[in-house]
Amino acid sequence: MRELFHLEPIYKSFVWAGRKLIDEFGLDQSLDKIGTIYCAIAIPGDLDSVVRETNEPLSQFYANHPEAFGCNEPEFPVRMTITCNEGFQSYQSHPDDAYALEHDGCRGKVSGAVALRESDHVGTWLFGHKASSREEFRALIDAKDWDNLFSVLEVKDGDFVHTPAGVIHGGWGSGIVSATFGTNGDLTYRFYDNDRNDPNRPLEIEKVCDCASFPELPFCSKHVEPVKMDDILRYDYYDVDGEYVAKKFKVNGSGSYSYDGFLIVTCADGSGAIANEPIAKGETILIPCNYGTFELKGSMELIAISYNEKNGDKA
Numbered sequence: 110m111r112e113l114f115h116l117e118p119i120y121k122s123f124v125w126a127g128r129k130l131i132d133e134f135g136l137d138q139s140l141d142k143i144g145t146i147y148c149a150i151a152i153p154g155d156l157d158s159v160v161r162e163t164n165e166p167l168s169q170f171y172a173n174h175p176e177a178f179g180c181n182e183p184e185f186p187v188r189m190t191i192t193c194n195e196g197f198q199s200y201q202s203h204p205d206d207a208y209a210l211e212h213d214g215c216r217g218k219v220s221g222a223v224a225l226r227e228s229d230h231v232g233t234w235l236f237g238h239k240a241s242s243r244e245e246f247r248a249l250i251d252a253k254d255w256d257n258l259f260s261v262l263e264v265k266d267g268d269f270v271h272t273p274a275g276v277i278h279g280g281w282g283s284g285i286v287s288a289t290f291g292t293n294g295d296l297t298y299r300f301y302d303n304d305r306n307d308p309n310r311p312l313e314i315e316k317v318c319d320c321a322s323f324p325e326l327p328f329c330s331k332h333v334e335p336v337k338m339d340d341i342l343r344y345d346y347y348d349v350d351g352e353y354v355a356k357k358f359k360v361n362g363s364g365s366y367s368y369d370g371f372l373i374v375t376c377a378d379g380s381g382a383i384a385n386e387p388i389a390k391g392e393t394i395l396i397p398c399n400y401g402t403f404e405l406k407g408s409m410e411l412i413a414i415s416y417n418e419k420n421g422d423k424a
Contacts, residue, residue: 113386114177115161116373119147124305125282127195131210133286134191134391145192148375148393149414151185151293152215160395179398180369184216189214189373189414190289191225194282197216199310200235200255204320205274210297212316219274221347221355225377226411227267234270236262237325240357247318250300253263260294260325262277268330269346269355272301274369275320276328288377288412290347339364341405351419359411372396374413381407 120136126144130136136143149167150156157166163173167353171178171185180186200394237260249258259277264270266285272278277300298313298320310347335342340362346355356368360381374383375393383394390413396403405411 112162112397113384113402114163114397116149116167116393116395117159117313118391118393119150119156119158121156123198124310124340125192125194125196125198127197127284128192129193129284129286133219136391142195144194145167146225146391147352148189148191148394148412149373150188150190150295152295156295157186158393160241162292172310177397179394180370180416182416182418186291186416187294187373187414188291188293189375189412190287191375191377191412192222192289193284193286193304195284197281197300197303198276198279199297200279200305200415201297202275202277202317202320203294203297204316206292206294208274208316209294213296213358215296216292216294217274217296218291218294219272219352220289221269221271221353222287222289223269223346223355223357224264224266224285224287225284225412228265229268229285232264232266232283232368234262234264235259235272235273236278237276237328239325240321240323240324243318245320246323247314250314250317253301255301262328262330264330265332268332270330271328271347272325273328275322276323276326277317288355288357288375290353290414292353292411294302315409326409335359338366341366348417350417354415354417356413358405358411360405360407360409360411363404365402365404368415369399370415370417371398372400372415374411377410377412379407381405381409 123144341364
């Protein structure tokens with residue numbers, strides 16, 4: 110397939126959101142506070158990006174045009190967002206698919222994030238736990254003993270952090286604009302929400318405990334050195350079969366790239382063109398699988414997501 114498709118963004122406000130994304134991406138100033146720009150997501154009846162050329166939700170486009178994706182998953186497999194947390198998010202985790210499907214009838218989520226602006230700033234994240242057993246884990250939550258519950262992860266702006274299913278995280282945001290990549294789910298289990306007691310944001314402590322690992326799963330922040338391609342720097346952040354493929358491109362001039370699988374690309378800064386199709390900041394383009402070599406041209410930063418089947422074949 111030698112056609113490109115545009116995905117319309119979805120903007121969502123959260124209690125922890127602010128107006129930084131509105132200002133950063135030149136959005137309609139009448140919008141409420143925005144926490145997340147969904148560049149690509151396909152949850153029918155909830156969050157489902159619209160394909161401009163066919164006026165179909167992405168979930169339906171995926172079902173109707175399998176030749177554009179080349180994978181055998183029954184549902185569209187990945188999601189990509191731009192997020193800015195300017196308040197207290199919650200302490201939370203996300204389940205894996207098996208647990209989420211059994212208990213909530215939907216997919217879970219594994220994800221990763223990277224600050225869009227690299228700098229020497231090192232932030233401290235509450236990430237993962239130090240408990241040795243489920244009983245200790247639950248007791249620390251009940252006591253709100255966050256110092257003894259959470260592990261601390263230091264992250265330099267521009268480094269990539271993958272969040273496995275079940276790993277606890279959250280808390281106060283730093284106002285950093287980040288790209289997030291992950292599997293196509295939006296299910297969150299919260300165990301503390303800053304005492305808001307909002308019925309729309311229920312606490313599900315037992316589910317959080319069910320999904321935690323003892324000992325904790327290994328995790329770390331990852332510095333990625335770019336691969337130079339003509340006037341392009343390519344960052345390969347993550348590539349795990351059955352989860353997601355995450356990349357970033359810094360374009361300052363022009364260069365060619367080819368990828369066997371589908372590639373969903375969002376312009377996070379600047380402007381330019383993909384295969385002669387203009388793209389501006391905040392816009393998203395779907396490049397179908399087996400498109401062949403295409404040119405990237407302009408002065409821009411692009412984030413991109415794809416998927417590989419669990420058997421190791423390219424999507």
